[in-house]
Amino acid sequence: GAGVSQSPSNKVTEKGKDVELRCDPISGHTALYWYRQSLGQGLEFLIYFQGNSAPDKSGLPSDRFSAERTGGSVSTLTIQRTQQEDSAVYLCASSPGQGGSAFFGQGTRLTVV
Amino acid sequence: EDQVTQSPEALRLQEGESSSLNCSYTVSGLRGLFWYRQDPGKGPEFLFTLYSAGEEKEKERLKATLTKKESFLHITAPKPEDSATYLCAVQALGTYKYIFGTGTRLKVLA
Incomplete structure (x- = not known):
């Protein structure tokens, strides 16, 4: 596609439920990133993929968070047993290779009630 | 520790009033x-990449410059449509994650 696509755009879930967020990067981009942006806060790094491997998972806040990438393309961020503090906008970005400019999707707004 | 600090946190300008x-x-x-530029409810939109001190990039009313310790985003004769949050990020050697500042919220008044 022309840009990074994320789905769903909005998700409301009950506390304790699991959620999956999807990211379709720009075609041919080998690097993929997940970030979290809480209200009024800066972008918080979660995880970086190069191809299907995740050499940097240092930003995942707890073991309730996991991510995978398949076929060097689509990525899924899974949050298990959601908590209210998980409410935020989850942003995905891709770049052509290691280093260089990253391009962001529109984000998934997650609300845990 | 790698760190990015942006200032001011918020800035109000009259249309045509240049600033940095x-x-x-x-x-x-x-x-x-x-x-990057970020509009409310949207993802960040890429503006510029700078790699070495002394480098400059321009796009319409925006010009970005880089020194060894800081970068400036100069806005010349801004228009109301330039109102947005402007984010700065760095990528350090030995890592590929982007470290973001908390942004400057710019409001340009007609």
Whole structure:
């Protein structure tokens, strides 16, 4: 596609439920990133993929968070047993290779009630 | 620790009133510095990449410059449509994650 696509755009879930967020990067981009942006806060790094491997998972806040990438393309961020503090906008970005400019999707707004 | 600080936090300008936004950074070695624009409810939109001190990039009313310690985003004769949050990020050598500042919220009044 022309840009990074994320789905769903909005998700409301009950506390304790699991959620999956999807990211379709720009075609041919080998690097993929997940970030979290809480209200009024800066972008918080979660995880970086190069191809299907995740050499940097240092930003995942707890073991309730996991991510995978398949076929060097689509990525899924899974949050298990959601908590209210998980409410935020989850942003995905891709770049052509290691280093260089990253391009962001529109984000998934997650609300845990 | 790698760090990015942006100032001011918020800025109100009259249409046509030029100004500059600051991004100070501390990294062990700079791979690149990036400027983004973010509108409410949207993802960040890429503006510029700068790689070395002395480098400058321009796009319409925006010009980004880089020194060894900071970057400036100069806005010349801004228009109301330039109102947005401007984000600065760095990528350090030895890592590929982007470290973001908290942004400058710019409001341009007609």
